[in-house]
């Protein structure tokens with residue numbers, strides 16, 4: 259097979275995986291072709307002349323029958339007077355071969371004296387070289403043309419490209435990137451530490467019988483540093499780094515993607531331990547559910563990928579990292595245990611994260627005294643790492659344009675405007691009013707969750723715009739894994755979901771689009787409670803909705819009369835409304851607490867669950883004895 263494969267590929271070079279055997283075939287074909295062509299050409303030329311002998315030529319000369327003579331190094335071509343008399347189209351010249359041009363000059367002079375028209379042109383002795391040169395040139399030309407033709411045909415997978423991988427696999431033996439180059443993202447780094455340790459010393463893990471995850475999914479907005487993190491993992495572990503984009507797998511022709519996947523894993527296995535990084539895995543890992551539009555090629559590629567992931571032995575030290583910003587469309591099979599079962603969120607950086615990112619990128623830049631990176635970090639809420647890297651670079655370019663030796667604060671501020679505010683990121687950098695709204699919305703969720711019994715405690719609240727497009731979010735951490743949920747727990751969840759909107763209403767008296775997702779989820783939950791879980795008194799144990807395919811998480815459909823469907827609608831609405839009122843009441847009764855936490859969040863942008871609970875618990879202590887802080891009906895004094 260490919261002789262290249264046995265050698266470790268060069269750093270940073272895309273690999274040319276064209277088999278070398280083809281080259282020889284092409285060369286032989288070319289030579290045969292050239293010989294064939296030249297013999298055909300000779301035959302055609304010869305057929306126009308009558309071949310004679312030198313004696314016949316001399317005889318014709320003696321008899322004074324010659325009209326025109328052409329003398330060359332290897333031949334004499336002549337026209338008799340008889341032929342010359344005919345019309346030009348019917349004339350037929352004779353020729354006779356010469357093995358040596360010696361003495362032809364005397365012959366030419368003699369013919370000239372006889373009054374014959376003579377053309378004498380002899381290039382001495384190098385006619386052989388000319389001939390060889392002519393052949394070589396021709397071979398080169400045809401060979402080049404053939405190569406171009408086959409490349410064009412196979413290059414885009416039209417021909418011959420089926421089996422051979424042309425995917426752009428980039429391999430770096432040493433990425434040279436370490437965690438020091440990745441600012442912030444501490445949670446992500448922490449989760450990846452184990453993998454690095456494993457790559458350093460797989461033995462330690464296999465001895466005990468532990469299996470490490472084969473796949474880790476990095477989820478986050480574009481530019482948050484997913485690729486950078488993956489490279490840093492390879493750099494820290496000091497192993498080769500293979501990277502490929504998911505879209506490279508997907509081709510028009512069925513089977514091409516699958517063979518590329520096979521190839522990638524084969525290559526990786528040869529240099530294990532190593533890291534395989536698949537960027538934009540959603541291009542290939544999109545759900546096979548028909549709802550998203552099925553596609554045979556993509557399905558086949560995905561199946562191959564699943565097969566390879568199952569097939570490789572993680573104890574050899576191959577770890578597959580994948581990045582996506584659309585985790586929700588990924589196929590469930592891809593996320594199953596044993597595959598990409600670890601998910602690491604790579605968030606947009608908060609204030610501290612942005613400051614650190616700026617510091618990382620200004621390490622090699624000469625800064626003026628007046629530079630205050632913290633100010634820049636404060637101004638760039640919502641910006642991702644890539645934006646900040648770009649900002650710093652723009653500032654440096656501006657300094658050069660202005661003919662300065664160092665980058666000053668003004669450069670940074672001006673490039674902030676062009677990079678962040680000037681681009682489409684405009685809408686993800688929040689105005690002050692928006693920030694306040696988002697802060698109250700999120701604290702509303704968190705507070706209502708905390709104030710109710712059994713509610714999951716929040717682990718983090720942030721108003722840094724988030725990957726899924728929401729402007730902030732409240733992360734809840736389940737204390738224990740729950741398989742069963744009581745109706746009361748579901749009610750608590752409902753109240754928590756609508757609490758964002760409730761806070762907007764209670765504090766600002768406005769309704770924003772920010773609650774759209776909450777409302778959708780609340781509606782779906784309320785409908786399920788009524789139409790599937792039998793939690794409504796009027797419907798009793800009847801389940802008018804059925805789930806068509808539980809494995810694909812497709813939507814349920816209503817299997818009932820129109821009246822029942824209408825009843826489900828009415829009941830869902832009533833349930834949502836009552837939960838909404840209860841949430842509002844809860845917030846109203848804890849208004850000072852709400853204000854306090856929201857203001858704290860506005861300053862810090864991200865607060866932890868502990869910081870949040872400290873406020874809640876502090877308030878609970880101030881309450882008179884005997885009152886339960888979680889009682890929704892109780893009004894504070």
Ligand code: ADP
Pocket residue numbers: 439440441442443478479480481482483484485486487581615618642643644645647
């Ligand atoms: P993604 O893969 O998430 O789209 P990248 O990893 O390609 O993003 O990031 C693009 C660039 O942005 C990086 O090369 C780096 O210069 C910069 N960058 C992003 N995040 C960070 C970070 N946390 N620390 C330092 N630089 C970052």
Ligand code: ZN
Pocket residue numbers: 699700703758759772773776
């Ligand atoms: Zn919300």
